[in-house]
Every structure is written in structure tokens, then in C-alpha cells.
Amino acid sequence: MDAYDIFKKLTKGLTFKHRVLGIKNNEQPSKSLEVPKKEEIKVKTEEFIKDESDCSNNSDISESEGSDSENADIQLVDGVIIGEKKRKKKKKEKTEDLQKKLDLEEQNRFRNEHGIKVVGRHVPPALKQFSDLMPLYNVSPSLVDIVIQCGYTEPTPVQRQTLPCMLEDRQILACAPTGSGKTAAFLLPILHTLGAPQGGPRVLILCPTRELAHQIYREALRLSASTELRCSVVRNLKESKVKEREATIRKSDIVISTPNRLCYLLNQDNVNITLDKVRWLIIDEADKLFEGSAEQASDFRQQLDQIMSCCGSKQRRVAMFSATHTPAVAKWTRHNLRGLINITVGQRNAATNLVDQELLFCGNENGKLVAFRQLVQKGLKPPVLVFVQSKDRAKQLFKELIYDGINVDVIHADRTQAQRDNVVRSFRVGRIWILICTELMGRGIDFRGVNLVINYDFPPSAIAYIHRVGRAGRAGQRGRAITFFTQDDVVNLRSIASVMKQSGCVVPEYMLKLKQDPNKRKKLMKKAPRRDKISTLLEKPSKRKLESDKETEQTEKSKDAVAVKSSEASKLRKINNVQRNKNKTNQKKNINKSNNSKKRKKKVVADKVKKVKK
Numbered sequence: 304m305d306a307y308d309i310f311k312k313l314t315k316g317l318t319f320k321h322r323v324l325g326i327k328n329n330e331q332p333s334k335s336l337e338v339p340k341k342e343e344i345k346v347k348t349e350e351f352i353k354d355e356s357d358c359s360n361n362s363d364i365s366e367s368e369g370s371d372s373e374n375a376d377i378q379l380v381d382g383v384i385i386g387e388k389k390r391k392k393k394k395k396e397k398t399e400d401l402q403k404k405l406d407l408e409e410q411n412r413f414r415n416e417h418g419i420k421v422v423g424r425h426v427p428p429a430l431k432q433f434s435d436l437m438p439l440y441n442v443s444p445s446l447v448d449i450v451i452q453c454g455y456t457e458p459t460p461v462q463r464q465t466l467p468c469m470l471e472d473r474q475i476l477a478c479a480p481t482g483s484g485k486t487a488a489f490l491l492p493i494l495h496t497l498g499a500p501q502g503g504p505r506v507l508i509l510c511p512t513r514e515l516a517h518q519i520y521r522e523a524l525r526l527s528a529s530t531e532l533r534c535s536v537v538r539n540l541k542e543s544k545v546k547e548r549e550a551t552i553r554k555s556d557i558v559i560s561t562p563n564r565l566c567y568l569l570n571q572d573n574v575n576i577t578l579d580k581v582r583w584l585i586i587d588e589a590d591k592l593f594e595g596s597a598e599q600a601s602d603f604r605q606q607l608d609q610i611m612s613c614c615g616s617k618q619r620r621v622a623m624f625s626a627t628h629t630p631a632v633a634k635w636t637r638h639n640l641r642g643l644i645n646i647t648v649g650q651r652n653a654a655t656n657l658v659d660q661e662l663l664f665c666g667n668e669n670g671k672l673v674a675f676r677q678l679v680q681k682g683l684k685p686p687v688l689v690f691v692q693s694k695d696r697a698k699q700l701f702k703e704l705i706y707d708g709i710n711v712d713v714i715h716a717d718r719t720q721a722q723r724d725n726v727v728r729s730f731r732v733g734r735i736w737i738l739i740c741t742e743l744m745g746r747g748i749d750f751r752g753v754n755l756v757i758n759y760d761f762p763p764s765a766i767a768y769i770h771r772v773g774r775a776g777r778a779g780q781r782g783r784a785i786t787f788f789t790q791d792d793v794v795n796l797r798s799i800a801s802v803m804k805q806s807g808c809v810v811p812e813y814m815l816k817l818k819q820d821p822n823k824r825k826k827l828m829k830k831a832p833r834r835d836k837i838s839t840l841l842e843k844p845s846k847r848k849l850e851s852d853k854e855t856e857q858t859e860k861s862k863d864a865v866a867v868k869s870s871e872a873s874k875l876r877k878i879n880n881v882q883r884n885k886n887k888t889n890q891k892k893n894i895n896k897s898n899n900s901k902k903r904k905k906k907v908v909a910d911k912v913k914k915v916k917k
């Protein structure tokens with residue numbers, strides 16, 4: 304059988320259309336197959352094979368041009384066209400690709416509109432509405448309702464991107480301005496993921512302070528109101544309470560803690576807490592936990608290592624959040640989190656643009672107090688937060704202002720837990736108008752409607768500044784921040800002026816050109832500068848001081864008495880000595896006198912004896 308016979312057999316019953324065998328479009332296709340001559344068929348078969356291979360190699364080009372692909376069509380007698388299926392599939396793929404590209408462009412445009420930047424593979428599209436969570440991620444309507452009831456009408460930028468990522472089980476490092484709703488951004492996806500309560504922690508949330516842990520707890524309670532999920536904070540760990548805490552944690556679905564407290568609890572011999580069900584480990588204010596000297600940071604890393612090793616589940620995911628970004632966190636996430644997505648909202652390490660920021664030169668410490676009193680006289684709109692660099696200075700400023708009749712209170716690490724809770728509560732409800740605080744309150748704390756932040760003491764770094772001023776201007780509301788500075792603060796002035804400029808505030812040009820001494824700045828980061836005591840009052844002595852003064856007075860008196868006595872004694876001693884010396888000289892004189900008289904007597908006797916002899 305030669306090629307002609309094979310061709311005949313293969314094409315039996317087929318009708319060739321268009322130009323497959325050299326028939327042009329405008330030519331009438333033959334109704335019945337006219338068998339061409341042997342040589343003609345050989346050449347035309349080769350052409351057909353060539354056409355087909357061309358078609359498969361350049362599918363995109365042939366499809367877009369149209370006519371070439373049509374060359375590959377072979378219509379069976381009953382109307383089925385061989386190759387059309389493939390072409391349709393390719394066309395579908397092509398339109399899908401095009402749609403994907405358009406979608407991607409649209410997503411990027413949407414992200415740009417909201418200042419969202421993402422880095423990572425296959426990043427899910429940003430969320431447009433909270434209600435989209437139901438069809439896209441099967442989030443329960445009751446959870447979405449709660450969100451709306453909280454007054455969250457539309458997602459904030461960080462929520463738009465974080466929610467889809469976490470709902471698709473992706474590990475993230477999210478950096479978004481202060482007060483932009485990061486708490487809800489991680490709570491909502493975990494509440495959805497947890498579903499029904501099971502007991503045994505499945506979500507761990509770590510944050511740097513106890514106050515912040517309580518705040519997250521309150522927000523978690525609010526958002527989980529429609530669920531049966533249990534949430535707890537690792538509280539004060541008195542020895543007597545350890546077992547109680549253990550039991551609470553075992554029953555909880557969500558556990559919130561500072562890393563210290565959690566590790567302390569995990570290291571107790573008589574405590575048995577298993578974290579192997581943990582699905583999500585959330586680290587809030589991540590850069591704060593990684594901050595500080597090498598030892599401090601490594602302390603946290605060791606704790607983190609311990610906690611992560613206890614969370615043995617293969618499905619465990621990590622999500623980190625902060626308003627500021629540091630290389631230490633970025634490095635750690637790069638090395639430890641697979642498939643990471645970096646989400647940044649707005650400019651990195653910039654203060655929120657909702658706060659109008661000012662710098663005020665006060666000359667010296669006294670100048671600061673004068674400036675503060677002038678601000679009060681002009682009229683402050685409470686609530687106001689005042690930051691100082693240490694608890695001692697917080698106490699000093701409180702003492703000053705309390706006599707001015709201002710509705711003021713103070714919070715620092717020396718106050719008891721109950722006092723701290725009480726102060727926070729009073730400030731939240733408006734019983735306290737001005738709250739003096741230390742760096743303790745600098746991060747994460749959300750006091751709604753803080754109108755003014757006063758940096759009474761200059762912040763130790765630009766990062767601390769960003770977080771402090773971020774206590775105002777939250778959840779879309781505007782605020783104001785005033786930063787006092789003296790000659791001693793010039794070291795850090797440029798970096799803070801730059802942050803202010805970046806967020807659109809006016810700063811004098813010379814400040815941006817100041818020379819910076821990196822050694823001095825490092826020193827300041829480690830230790831706050833020495834400042835004169837905050838005081839213009841003649842100190843009103845306290846009862847305790849009065850008592851101690853009395854005591855010292857008495858001891859002084861007795862000392863005086865002793866001193867008097869001793870001086871009298873010394874006088875007496877002196878008199879005695881003088882007397883004794885006098886006596887001695889008298890005695891000597893007397894002795895001399897008697898000796899002389901004896902001598903004289905002897906001479907008289909000798910003279911008499913001489914006379915008698917004569």
C-alpha cells in the first residue's frame with residue numbers, strides 16, 4: 304500500500320473545506336471529493352502537516368490572526384469540526400488570561416487608591432466591602448452584622464488587604480498607621496477560622512503590655528459577641544493563682560498575653576498547658592518586642608522560639624502587626640515565615656497624617672512648666688495625654704499640676720495593677736481630663752477621641768514619637784500633638800522634624816539640616832537624658848516627711864546637746880588643763896622657791912658656821 308492508498312483510506316467520507324487542500328475561501332468547495340492526482344496529493348499532504356505544526360507552535364499568533372487557525376479545521380460529514388474544540392479552549396484560555404490581567408490591573412488601581420502596597424506571591428485581591436466576606440470567604444452573616452453594629456461601615460485599608468490574606472491562610476507582616484484598625488484586621492479572620500468553640504487555645508495573641516492585652520481582649524469580646532468562643536488574658540501570676548490561670552487557658556479558644564507572662568506560665572513545673580492546637584500566632588506591636596539592646600531583643604526571641612516550639616501544629620500560621628517597621632522584624636519574618644506577604648499601608652515609619660504636629664522650644668525645664676501652664680490657661684480640649692520620660696518625672700509633674708486644680712491623674716509602672724486599671728477606666732469615661740503617662744502608654748492604647756498629645760519630654764526616637772502622637776487622630780478623627788524641646792534635645796530633633804515633614808506638617812528648614820551625632824543618639828536610645836526636677840513649688844511637706852523631719856530634728860537636738868555637752872566638757876578640760884599647767888608651774892615655782900630658800904638657808908648656816916670658826 305503506497306501513500307496514495309493510505310490517504311484514500313484515511314479521507315474516505317470526508318469533505319475538505321476552505322483552503323485545507325489549496326481550495327481558496329471564495330472557491331466553491333466540491334460537494335463530492337474529487338480525487339486528485341497522486342503527485343498533487345503528496346505535495347498537498349505535506350503542506351497540511353506543515354500548516355498544522357505552525358498552528359500548534361504559535362497558537363497565540365494564529366488565534367489572534369484568525370485565518371491560519373481556520374486552516375486546521377477539518378469538518379466531518381455530520382458537521383463536527385476537528386480542532387475547533389482545541390481552538391475554543393485556547394480562545395477561552397486567552398480570554399481568561401486577558402481577564403486576569405484586567406483584574407490584576409483593577410486590583411492594583413484599587414490598592415493604590417487606598418495606599419496599600421503588597422509584596423508576595425499570589426496575593427489575594429483587596430476587600431471592597433465587609434459584606435463581600437460572605438460570598439467570597441463564606442464568613443457568617445452574624446459576624447458581618449456585628450462588624451457593622453460596631454460602626455465599621457467600611458474596611459480600613461489595612462483591613463481590606465489583611466482580611467483576604469488571613470482568610471486564605473497566608474502568613475503576613477502588616478505595617479499600617481496608628482489607629483487604622485489593625486486589631487480588627489486580625490481578630491475578624493481568626494474569629495471566622497475558629498468557628499465553634501472547642502477549648503484548648505487555638506489562637507495566641509502576643510503584645511508588649513498588659514494594658515494592650517486587655518484592650519485586645521475587650522475588642523475580641525465585642526467582635527465575638529455572636530459566637531460562643533472563649534477568650535482570656537493571662538493576668539497577674541501570683542503563685543496561688545497559677546492553677547486557676549492554667550484552667551482558664553485550657554478552656555479558652557483565644558489567649559492574649561505578654562510573652563513574659565506566657566513563658567513564665569509555660570515554665571512552671573506544676574502547669575500543663577498544651578499549645579499544639581494553635582492555628583494562629585498573632586504578634587501585635589511586633590517591632591516593640593524585637594526592639595532594644597541585643598540582650599533584650601534576644602530575650603524576646605528566645606521566648607518566641609519557646610512559644611513557637613510549643614505551637615507544634617503544622618497548620619500554625621504567624622501574622623505580625625505594627626505601625627512601624629524595623630529591619631529586625633523584616634529579617635526574622637524573611638527567615639521564618641514561608642509564603643509571606645508584606646502589606647504596607649501609606650508611607651513606612653510615618654506619623655499619621657490625621658494629627659497636626661507642632662514643636663515648641665521651651666529653653667529649659669522651667670520653661671516647659673511655664674509653657675504647659677500657658678496652654679492650660681489658653682484652654683485645653685480634653686482628653687489630653689502628656690508623655691514624660693520616666694516614672695519619677697511623671698510623679699513630679701503630677702505633684703505640680705494637682706495643686707493647679709487641674710483634673711489630672713498619672714499612670715506608671717510603680718502604680719498597682721488596680722490603680723492602673725482604674726486610671727485607664729476613668730480616662731476612658733472622661734472622669735480624668737489630663738493623663739500623665741510614660742512610654743507604657745505609648746503603644747497600641749486606643750483612647751477614643753484624644754484631642755491632644757503633649758510630649759512634655761522629648762521622645763527618645765522617631766519610632767517612639769510616631770507611636771506617641773498616634774494616640775490622637777484615631778479611627779479617622781483628627782488630633783493635635785505638641786512636642787516641647789530644650790537645648791538638650793537637639794540631638795534627636797532632626798529625625799523627629801523629618802517625620803513631621805513626611806506627614807505634611809510645617810517644620811523650619813534649619814531643623815532638617817541639623818547635624819546628628821549617631822553616638823549621642825544611640826546613648827539616648829539606651830538611657831533618657833538627665834533633666835532638672837519638675838518643680839516650681841515650695842514643697843508642702845507630707846505627713847511622713849513631717850514625721851521624719853521631727854525625727855531628724857530630735858536627733859539634731861540630741862546631737863546638739865551632745866555637742867554642747869562635749870564642748871562644755873572640752874572647755875572644762877581646757878580650764879582644767881590650764882589649771883593643771885598653772886599648778887604645775889606654781890609647783891615648780893614653789894619647788895624652785897623652796898630650793899632657793901633652802902639654798903639661801905644653807906648659805907646662811909654656812910656663813911654662821913664660818914663666823915663661829917673665826
Ligand SMILES: Nc1ncnc2c1ncn2[C@@H]1O[C@H](COP(=O)(O)OP(=O)(O)OP(=O)(O)O)[C@@H](O)[C@H]1O
Nearest residue numbers: 455457458459481482483484485486626747749778
Ligand atoms: N473599619 C473601621 N471603621 C471605623 N472604625 C474602626 C474600624 N476598624 C477599627 N476601628 C476603630 O479604630 C480605632 C483604632 O483601632 P486599633 O486600636 O485597632 O488601631 P491600631 O491600628 O491597632 O493602632 P495602633 O497602631 O496605635 O495600635 C478603634 O477605636 C477601632 O474601634
